[in-house]
Amino acid sequence: MINILIDETSVLEVLNIIETAPDSTLILVDLDETLFLRNSTQEYLNTLQPRVLGWLLLTLLNFLKPWNWLPGKIKGEVSRDWMRVLVATLLFPWTIILWQWRTKQLAQAYGNTTLIRALTKNANSRVILTTQGFGFIVRSLCKHLPITFNDVIACRFWQGAIDRQRGKHFLVTALLGENEIARAIAITDSNDDNQLLASVATPCLVIWPEAKYVSAMADVYIPFLYLERAKRPGERYFVKKILLDDFVVLILGLSLVNSQPILHAISMLFLILSFWCIYELGYVENDIVAERFEKKPTLSKTYQKYKNRISVWQAWLWSVIFAVLGLIVLELTKVISSDKSFPSEVGALDLVTILTNMALWIGLLLVVRVTFYAYNHVDKQTRIWLYFILQAYKYFSFLVVTKTNIIGAILFIAQVISRWIPYFVYRLTNSEWLKDLPHQLVGLVIFGFIIIAVALGTQNSSILMNWQTLAILIWSAYRAKSQFLKIVHEIHPISSEKIIV
Known part of the structure; x- marks a missing residue:
């Protein structure tokens, strides 16, 4: 029967077993x-650079699950x-080179010093590392652990799927034999590792x-x-609210009146991504402030998981990258024409503009960030007025680098007011019907x-x-049709209502 040792006493027992083992x-x-x-496998994959591309690759693999295609x-x-x-x-x-550089730091930070100390005390024992990890990953890491191994048994790179399917017991038995084990x-x-534990004289499952598995x-x-994952989990906020709402408003209000509407829309896409990189920081800060100061903060179940994944400097870096792309494309809308070649049009770009x-855009983003900071750190009644300004930024900010007409301005005003009214009423009444x-x-x-x-006025x-x-x-009208139909459906004569005395 296998002894399952899981508490502090079991750790001490394992250490005692090691230290008192015969030569x-x-x-x-x-x-x-x-x-x-x-x-070790997760840490190796965590070494992928550029990290964003590494994340995209792992996310794609998790989505496709190509391991289910194997025979x-x-x-x-x-x-x-x-x-x-x-x-x-x-x-x-x-990544192989980067891993070699990183393993010393990892070994020093996460080596199990308690276990290593016990193993090194018994200098006459034969210590063999047995792992389902991969040899080229594991051996690089082991070089920096303060212990000498008699051997390392790990999975091979090309045949790793076969080795992992066979299991650790098979790999160890193939090398050492059943009598030795x-x-x-x-x-x-x-x-x-239950099969291996069942085969040895002293099994320690601890x-x-x-x-920690990270x-x-x-x-x-x-x-x-x-x-997407912490502030508005499950709502597809980025697609529904940013792309299919705010971005479409910018196209209708700005790009449609430009001489190059498609190029202009592309530039607005980059700029709205730039804007939201910074605006998102305000959402993170809002949750952190709520967690710290509110008695019953409204936080999603995934908040704790994602709150430490925000990097302020990386957010600004991404924002600048998107902004540069957006402003270059925006400048292209001014110089592009059908009778010139594309290289000559690019050469005509005004670098000063x-x-x-x-500079104007970065300055605007700094103002947005300061406003959101103020919003997060004032009382909730005062937030009513700052909320109006924050909503205005979502549309009128873009007029810093481009222009609209009176129709576009009216559209922006309508959007801002239609979002501010519910918030205004919510803060004053906290009514559930606002949903x-x-x-x-x-x-x-x-x-x-x-x-x-x-x-009429003009x-x-x-x-x-x-x-x-x-x-x-x-x-x-398309967006509001279901709401309009709902209101029409609910229309009824007041005489049909029951009067309660």
Whole structure:
């Protein structure tokens, strides 16, 4: 019967077993979460550079699950880590070099000094490292652990799927033989090693308190990931609210009146990504402030998991990259024409204008960041007025580097007011019915009211008979149709209501 040792006493017992073992005793010791208090495979994958591309690769592999395409016994989760290591190493071959540089730091930080000290005290024992990790990863790490191994048994690179399917017991038996194993001590944290534990004289299944399984790229900063996974989990906020709402508003209000609407829309896409890299920092700060100062903060279940994955400097770096791309494309809209070649058009770009716009845009983002900071650190009643300004930034900020017409300005005003009204009422009443407030319909009504008022006030009906106005009305009506139909469906004579005396 296998002894399952999981508490502090069991750790002490394992240490005593090691230190009192007879000379020449064979000790089979696991690596991941045992001798090394992290997972070597995950740490190797965490070394991928550039990290964003590494994260994208691992995310794609997790989505496609190519290990399920493998034949026979190696199909499925048993080959997952092997497939990820194989593909990542082939596509990012420099990772092997980066791993060599990183292993010393990892060994010093996460080596299990308690276990290593016990193993080195018994100098006459034979210590063999046995792991389901991969040889080229493990051996580089072991060189920096303060212990000498008699051998290292690990999975091969090309045949890793086969080795992992066969299991650790098969690999150890193939090298040492059953008789040798029958007299050994085996130390591991994994129930997957039950067959090996059942074969040795002294099995030790022990969970080390300091050990922690950390997935690869668990701390990498990805723009908008916090927004999607922590602030608005399950809402597809980036697609529904940023791309299909705010971005479309910018196209209708700005790009449609530009001489190069497609190029202009592309530039606005880059700039809205730049804007939201910084705006997202305000959301993170909002949750952190709520956690710190509110008695009952409204935080998502995933908040704790993602709050430490935000990097302020990386957010600004991404924002600058998106802004540069957006402003270059925006400048292209001014110089591009059908009678010139593309290289000559690029050569005609005004670098001074691009740099000036860049300075204006960065300055604007700094103002947005300061405003959001103020919003997060004042009382909730005062937030009502700053919320209006924050909503205005989402549209009017872009006028720092481009321009619109009166129709676009009215559209922006309608969007800002339609979002501010529910928040205003919510802060004053905290009413649950605001969840059902028809925001899109309110925006449509405000836009229609203002544009009609302007047309009447200026005696200029052309803004009503305008293709841009028509496009905005069609889009707004499409978004609001379900809300409008709901209101129509609920219309009924007051006589049908029961009067309670």
